[in-house]
Amino acid sequence: MATRTNLDLDTLRTLVVAHDLGGLAQAADRLGRTPSAISLQMKRLQDDLGTVLFRKRGRGLVLTEAGEVALTYARRILAMHDELLDTIQGGSLAGNIRIGCPQDFASFLPSVLSQFATLYPRMQVELLIEGNAALAEAIEKSRIDLAVVIGQEHRSAAQTVGQLDLVWIASSTFVPPQGQPLPLAVLGPQCAFRKCAIQHLEAIGMPYRIAASSPSLDGLQAALLGGLGITARTSLNLSEGLMFAASLYGLPLLGSLPVSLHRNAHLIGDAADRMATLLVEALKFLLAPRSKSEIPRKRHNGLAVVAAAGIAMHKPRSRVR
Missing domain, CATH: 3.40.190.10 (Periplasmic binding protein-like II)
Incomplete structure (x- = not known):
């Protein structure tokens, strides 16, 4: 029986980061590596898969059709990997995380909090339901860690997730x-x-x-x-x-207003990353186009x-x- 290739998880994560940030150079900066090291990882991934994942567009690179497929699977593989670690390791992790949300989105919090509590049962969650400007300011002054905010997309901590029709x-x-x-x-x-x-x-x-x-x-x-x-x-x-x-x-x-996730610049840790992911996923589902x-x-x-x-x-x- 032929030996199957084992893909490197770190390389898959680099692929996702490079795509989300818009390029290999940006991924190198975020991951603290040299651009040549990132390029070498992507070349190794193409060799392991036996196909071309990138093609030139102007001065940059974009994913080929095979690259898009690889990206989709990379996200799924990493999600399962991270969920496994969260489930096994999260049970012993203690601490607290402070999140904020406007009244409009308070109804989507129970499902997010339920998933988070399953993964991190010893974590304490503090909730702040407040106006959007107050939430953005609370992030900048480190009074809370994560916040869902309508508008305020010009703030440095904002990551736009979608648009909310008015x-x-x-x-x-x-x-x-x-x-x-x-x-x-x-x-x-x-x-x-x-x-x-x-x-x-x-x-x-x-x-x-x-x-x-x-x-x-x-x-x-x-x-x-x-x-x-x-x-x-x-x-x-x-x-x-x-x-x-x-x-x-x-x-x-x-028209519409942007909805963004604001994150305290000093916030680090697996639990914080998982809460941010859960909030973004819930928002994207909530903001999906509505039927007639x-x-x-x-x-x-x-x-x-x-x-x-x-x-x-x-x-x-x-x-x-």
Whole structure:
């Protein structure tokens, strides 16, 4: 029986790191090796697999079709390898890890925490549910270790994971007042959703007023259900009785906001890496494109509804601030 080739796990990990960072030079810098050592690893991997994994594109290299296959398997092999180590070694690892999350994503934490607790039963987890700007600041001041953040992608600790589509949300019984400014229900002044809504309304010259303000999502949804106004946010975790659409009542499209994972620069260790991985995987699943069946619970006739409600639509005008 012929002897089979055993692939080197460290070489597979280098392949993944090089791909994720965008090149062999970047991988060398991250892994603390010379570019020639990284190139030698990739050459050895091609020899072991008996195929070409890279091809030139401009001054750089990109994966061939075989390279893409190898990358997919490398991720799976490394995931199983790391999970085995976590399971065997994690049971004796003690310590604490501090994570933060905005209210919008709090519902996805139980599954993440359950998986983490299975791997690291002696680790203590501290949770902070806070606004996005406050979470990013807490990371920079080392008050927490990891944070899921909406917006704030310009921060040095941010790793963008995906995009969160924004929608307009209101009670199913809400009707915009005729000939009056659009009533908004919002969170505090630093809220990225609040800023986005106001920016888009001002861009089309639509008058508005802050009809209700709350420091919490529960308070905001209570205001919406009470018919006090309309808001801009994600469609995640909405209460029964609320409807949403990208252009509810013909209001302007809001686009999306980036969702990122922020990590304390001083955070190291297998448990921290595993928590970061679990958070990223859960976020990617949550942010995956939605099916058409999840589009608005109540449909409206676009601009016709706006006209019937008496909301003025104007061309954009400049404003002095």
